Amino acid sequence: MKKILYTFIISILILILLFISYSTSKLNELPSFSDTVAVFVPKNSSVNTIVKRFNEYDLLQPSWLFTNYIRIKMKFENRSVYAGYYDVVPSTSNEDIIEKLFTGGYAKTIKVTIPEGLNNKEIAQILADTLGINSRLFLKLANSDSLLSAWGIDAESSIGYLLPETYEFYGDETEQEIIDKLLKHHFEFWTPEKESELKRTKLSKHELLSIASIVQAETPLKSELPTVAGLYLNRVKIGMLLQADPTVQFAVGEKKRLLHKDLEIDNPYNTYKYAGIPPGPINNPGKDAIMACLNPERHKYLFMVAFGDGSGAHYFAKTNAEHSQNVAKYRKTRRR
Numbered sequence: 177m178k179k180i181l182y183t184f185i186i187s188i189l190i191l192i193l194l195f196i197s198y199s200t201s202k203l204n205e206l207p208s209f210s211d212t213v214a215v216f217v218p219k220n221s222s223v224n225t226i227v228k229r230f231n232e233y234d235l236l237q238p239s240w241l242f243t244n245y246i247r248i249k250m251k252f253e254n255r256s257v258y259a260g261y262y263d264v265v266p267s268t269s270n271e272d273i274i275e276k277l278f279t280g281g282y283a284k285t286i287k288v289t290i291p292e293g294l295n296n297k298e299i300a301q302i303l304a305d306t307l308g309i310n311s312r313l314f315l316k317l318a319n320s321d322s323l324l325s326a327w328g329i330d331a332e333s334s335i336g337y338l339l340p341e342t343y344e345f346y347g348d349e350t351e352q353e354i355i356d357k358l359l360k361h362h363f364e365f366w367t368p369e370k371e372s373e374l375k376r377t378k379l380s381k382h383e384l385l386s387i388a389s390i391v392q393a394e395t396p397l398k399s400e401l402p403t404v405a406g407l408y409l410n411r412v413k414i415g416m417l418l419q420a421d422p423t424v425q426f427a428v429g430e431k432k433r434l435l436h437k438d439l440e441i442d443n444p445y446n447t448y449k450y451a452g453i454p455p456g457p458i459n460n461p462g463k464d465a466i467m468a469c470l471n472p473e474r475h476k477y478l479f480m481v482a483f484g485d486g487s488g489a490h491y492f493a494k495t496n497a498e499h500s501q502n503v504a505k506y507r508k509t510r511r512r
Contacts, residue, residue: 202241203271208234212265214284217277218348219259223247226257226277236270246274258283260346285344290358292340292462293392295426299338299460303354307345314351323352327359329382336385336457337362365463373470377409382456384469387412389457392465393422394480396488401468403492407477409469416478418447418454426458484509 207213213233217226223246227239236242249255260283264273268282276282288306290299296318300311317323318334329337334355339362345354366374366381377384391404411418425431427443439448444455477492479499484506491502 199241199245202237203245203274204269206269207264207266210266212263215262215264216347217257217259217262217283219346221257221259223250223257230273233264235264235273242270242274246277249274249278253278259348260285283346286347287342287344289342290338290340290460292465293389293459294340295459296333296335296338307347307349307354309349309351309354314355317351318355323355327363331382331456333456334359336382336389336460338460339365340460340462365466370470377470379453383453385457385461385466386453386455388461388465388469389459390418390420390422390454391468392461393459394420395490398464400488400490401465402471402473403475403477404480404490405465405468406472406475407480407492409472410476410478412453414478415451417449417451420447423447423454423458481506 215229215233215235217229221229223243224239227236227243227246230236230242231239246257250257255278257277258280260280262273262276262282263284264282273282286306288303290302294302296315297311300309300314300318303309303314304311318338319332323329324331324334327334327337338355338358341361343357343361345357349357374381374384379387387405387408390408391401394404395401408418408420410416421434423445424434424438424441424447427441427445428434428438439446442449444450445458447454475492476494479493479496479502480490481493481499481502483489483491491505493499493502
């Protein structure tokens, strides 16, 4: 009896040792491919789904071994797996892959840059092209009453509040999650210091964003933003028509060279016809344009006209007479 028990115990130990040896060899096993591959792990994936994703590239095989191995580590080490794209190079062992799944060390994100001055439709298209989202659903959610109420935006649209920036995504975010991320970044921008600066302007945040969107549309030059901001705030202060072409383009729904008839349209965004700040932003201004409106250049300029040489620069004037001279310079340059 003792001999049988001894033989059984030895057999079990041998099996355990063989299993440990087998498991170790599998953990140390390297990929069979010679090029780097990117494996995507969706957010909130099950362990089975994660392992299957890697199995497609002959990694983490056999699946039963690595599924159980990951589950054990999750339970006893209280760890979670990170979502994202994982670059796996030929020198990466299975054990390396698992460790990086728990640390996000190999995870790479998709960088998406949203340029300053775009409207929500243009932003939706960029996100659709880069992340594959539904642009129509994005726009519907971005302007929904529930979203605006949840974020405390007292307006008919979120335009002006989707802060231009380079964002990082995993690629599996929903349209709602993306919108929330952009809005969260916008409101984090408004630090207590900036809120104090806003109070000094005597404008509401919505009004300031409306002015900033005009400033953003008027000049491509960062150096001019404070000057242009000061000009439009001067007009607001004295009750002068803003006469901003970009607001009329917004009203007609097209970025084009305006005709005389366009300046006559009956629309609250027609700042050639309606005095004061328009009902809301006409685009999503960047941080520099917003800061320019919070800290505008102090001057007495009321008029501006482009150089006309393609540089994006402008002539600025305090009086109509000076402006007329600058317009003549513009026309002369355009004729060349």
